[in-house]
Amino acid sequence: MSDSTCTACGAPPADRYVVSMHGEATCVQHPTRGQCALCARPRHTGESGWSRFTSATVRCPTCAGQAVDTQEEARLHIPAVRTGMAALGIELDQRVRVTLVEPDAINTDVVSLCLGRTLQRTWADRATTDVLGIEIARGLTTTHFGATVAHEIGHAWLAQRGARNLSPPLEEGVCELFSGAWLKRQRTEFASTLRRVSLESPDPVYGAGYRMVRDSVVSHGVAAVLDSVCRRGCLP
Ligand SMILES: [Zn+2]
Ligand SMILES: [Zn+2]
Ligand SMILES: [Zn+2]
Structure with missing residues (x-):
């Protein structure tokens, strides 16, 4: 489904990757910490642009942009x-x-x-x-x-x-x-x-x-x- 680049490394996604509800790919090999509450995109440790949703959940930059x-x-x-x-x-x-x-x-x-x-x-x-x-x-x-x-x-x-x-x-x-x-x-x-x-x-x-x-x-x-x-x- 995804023909884009990985949200974490910017390269075409590796053999195994997760596709969010927006169709964005993230290689499974990257260390992640939680996921977006709205589109299930994995959060790469160290990736910026994420914001708080509830006190216990976060929102990815793509969801925040909409x-x-x-x-x-x-x-x-x-x-x-x-x-x-x-x-x-x-x-x-x-x-x-x-x-x-x-x-x-x-x-x-x-x-x-x-x-x-x-x-x-x-x-x-x-x-x-x-x-x-x-x-x-x-x-x-x-x-x-x-x-x-x-x-x-x-x-x-x-x-x-x-x-x-x-x-x-x-x-x-x-x-x-x-x-x-x-x-x-x-x-x-x-x-x-x-x-x-x-x-x-x-x-x-x-x-x-x-x-x-x-x-x-x-x-x-x-x-x-x-x-x-x-x-x-x-x-x-
Ligand atoms: Zn990657
Ligand atoms: Zn209801
Ligand atoms: Zn999201």
């Missing part, structure tokens, strides 16, 4: 994500504010990296859930940013449709489906790689949920699946 770092940059990208979601039939009844937050603020006690979250308030005595806002980690690539906003719009959409008490794999699976559909529309190599990684994820909630919902869509069509999830809280 980063959505400020609320103003986020504001430039959000309309295209909403338009893309609307084209897929996913529109929010009430628009929900998207705010950039420090990655550490949404990665307090989780094992896997969290890139976004949707704040909701559920009333015990009513069948409604208020969506208070969407928080997205600062510093994502534009592709990660769009995919994460699409995923979180999924949570907000489910809440506004009255879908409650879904099992975690079903809820996250539907949101990953939305995120994957948005990625598919981008028609870039990086977006299709990100989509494939989500679809192949070994995570029992996100990956398994995505595959479960996707299989149901293949059998029944997306309209029947979403109708069943919103009305009955399960797949058809």
Whole structure:
């Protein structure tokens, strides 16, 4: 896949090398220390240009170069994500504010990296859930940013449709489906790689949920699946 030079030594990659999600090669022979939280590129010890993502993770120069770092940059990208979601039939009844937050603020006690979250308030005595806002980690690539906003719009959409008490794999699976559909529309190599990684994820909630919902869509069509999830809280 990669025809470039090694990120560490600058030469054509040796016999064995790792290819990041951007298609960048790194020879396995170089000493490395960790990898990019977003594209999995190995970090060569002594390579400069890397920056902090969360307090426990780092971001490579390529990902940092595409980063959505400020609320103003986020504001430039959000309309295209909403338009893309609307084209897929996913529109929010009430628009929900998207705010950039420090990655550490949404990665307090989780094992896997969290890139976004949707704040909701559920009333015990009513069948409604208020969506208070969407928080997205600062510093994502534009592709990660769009995919994460699409995923979180999924949570907000489910809440506004009255879908409650879904099992975690079903809820996250539907949101990953939305995120994957948005990625598919981008028609870039990086977006299709990100989509494939989500679809192949070994995570029992996100990956398994995505595959479960996707299989149901293949059998029944997306309209029947979403109708069943919103009305009955399960797949058809
Ligand atoms: Zn090398
Ligand atoms: Zn990276
Ligand atoms: Zn989610």
